Amino acid sequence: MVPYWLMQYAQVTKMLGNARLEAMCFDGVTRICRIRGSLRKQVWINTSDIILIGLRDYQDNKADVILKYSADEARSLKDYGELPEYVELSETDGFDPEDDDEIQFKDRADEDEDTEV
DSSP states (O other): OOOGGGEEEEEEEEEEETTEEEEEETTSOEEEEEEOHHHHTTOOOOTTOEEEEEEOSSOTTEEEEEEEOOHHHHHHHHHTTSSOTTOOOOSOOSOOTTOOTTOOOOOHHHHHHHHOO
16 A cells, blocks of 8 residues: 555656656656556546555655546546646546447348338
């Protein structure tokens, strides 16, 4: 468990690959962060996401990703004053399985009736 004084909020600026990313911490320092093994395949992190990182005692420019906040959680953090006012949050979380307005399916039975002679 990481002590609370070694944790900090950050915003992802660039994905580097190999479970690493670059994040701008809200103390003004850009750090290279490593995504922990338990988060790698369960949580998808994208650019401009708000994350919680654990700082390292021995390396100031490196950190570990502890948690990714959803868009709703990030808005709540901003409303509570945990995040600075200048932070721009994304409007959506990405894919929404309930949002199928753009998918149009064609009925195959209609095609079969048209081709019969």
